[in-house]
Ligand SMILES: [Ca+2]
C-alpha cells in the first residue's frame with residue numbers, strides 16, 4: 458500500500474510534501490528517478506529511492522508497482538509521462554490508480570487514453586492562480602496557503618461522525634465547506650439547509666501549523 | 674485600469690478565465706502575443722489583442738503599460754519571462770503590479786529580482802495537486818473546483834459590512850473561511866472566537882454556477 462513517484466524534480470518533491478502532510482508515512486513513498494543527485498536527495502529525505510527510468514517494466518517491478526496504492530507521474534516531459542502511463546497500465550491491468558501531470562492542456566486527453574485516471578495540467582493551474590493574483594487583496598495568498606502544507610490552513614476530509622448525522626454542517630466546530638455524498642461534491646455555499654447524512658464525507662478547513670505550535 | 678496578459682497559451686487563457694470570472698470586463702483585458710493564431714483566438718474571445726513580443730518596449734507601450742492595473746507574464750519560457758519583467762519594471766518604475774509564472778522553482782528568485790511582485794511556480798503547484806489526488810475520496814475535485822471558474826464553488830473576497838462588525842464570521846450566511854486583517858490572512862479553522870473588526874476583508878466560499886442556474 459505504497460505510493461510511487463516517478464520523477465523527483467520540483468513536481469515530484471511538491472507531491473511528496475503533500476503526501477507527507479496528508480499523513481502518509483515516509484517509508485511508504487517510493488521514488489523512481491534517473492538522476493543520481495535527485496536520488497541522493499530522496500534518500501536523505503528518508504524515502505525509498507530506485508534508480509532508473511519509470512518507462513522500463515523492470516524498474517517499475519522493482520518498485521512493486523502491482524501492489525502500489527497509486528502511481529504519480531511527475532516527469533519533466535509529457536512524452537515521457539505518456540510512456541510511463543502506458544507501461545504502468547500494462548503491468549497493473551488498470552488496477553492501480555495513475556495520476557499524471559501534463560505541461561500542456563493538449564496532452565491531457567492523450568495521458569488519459571494511456572491510462573492516467575486523473576491529469577493535472579500545470580499550465581492551466583498556474584494560469585488560474587495568475588488570474589486570481591491580480592485582485593488587490595491577497596486572495597491568492599489564501600489559495601496558496603490551502604495548497605501549501607505545514608503553514609496556515611489546509612483542506613482536509615473526514616467521515617461524518619455518528620452524532621453529526623442529521624445536523625447542519627454549518628453548526629459543527631469543524632469549518633466545513635462541502636460534503637462528499639456518494640462520490641459527488643455538494644457545495645455548502647448556497648445550502649444553508651443541508652443536513653449531514655450517514656456516509657457523508659466532510660471537506661473542512663483545518664489548522665495546518667506544525668503540531669508543536671497547535672498544541673502549545 | 675486594465676490588465677495586460679503577456680502570452681495567450683494555456684496559462685494565459687486560464688488567467689483570462691479567472692479574471693473574467695472575478696468580474697473584470699473583457700474590454701479591460703489586453704493580450705500581447707506573437708502567434709497570429711493565438712491572436713485571432715483572443716480577438717474572437719472579445720479581448721483587445723496586440724501583436725508582438727512583450728520583451729519590446731514599443732509593444733508594451735502600445736498596451737499602455739504605464740496605466741495598467743497589473744501585468745501577467747504567462748509566456749512559455751522562464752527566460753522570456755525574466756526579460757518581460759525587466760522591461761515592464763523599467764517602463765513603469767515599479768509602479769505596476771507584475772505577476773509571473775515560472776516553470777521551475779529555481780527561476781522564481783530571479784523573476785522576483787527582475788521585478789515580479791508575485792511568482793507562481795507551475796510545477797510546484799501541479800506537484801501539490803498530484804499529492805492531494807492520491808487520497809481515495811475526491812479532495813482533489815474540491816481543490817480543482819475552487820480553482821475552476823463557472824462551476825460548483827469559488828473562493829471570493831469582500832469587505833465586511835458595517836452590521837457584521839463585532840459578530841463571529843461563523844454565524845454569517847456567507848461561508849467565511851478566513852479574514853484578511855491589515856493585509857494578513859487570519860484563518861478561522863482554529864478561531865471559533867474570532868470577531869469581525871472594521872476594515873476586515875472576508876474570504877468566503879460562494880456559489881460559482883452561472884447566474885441563470887443560481888437564480889432559477
Ligand atoms: Ca497551508
Ligand SMILES: [Ca+2]
Nearest residue numbers: 818821824826
Ligand atoms: Ca468552481
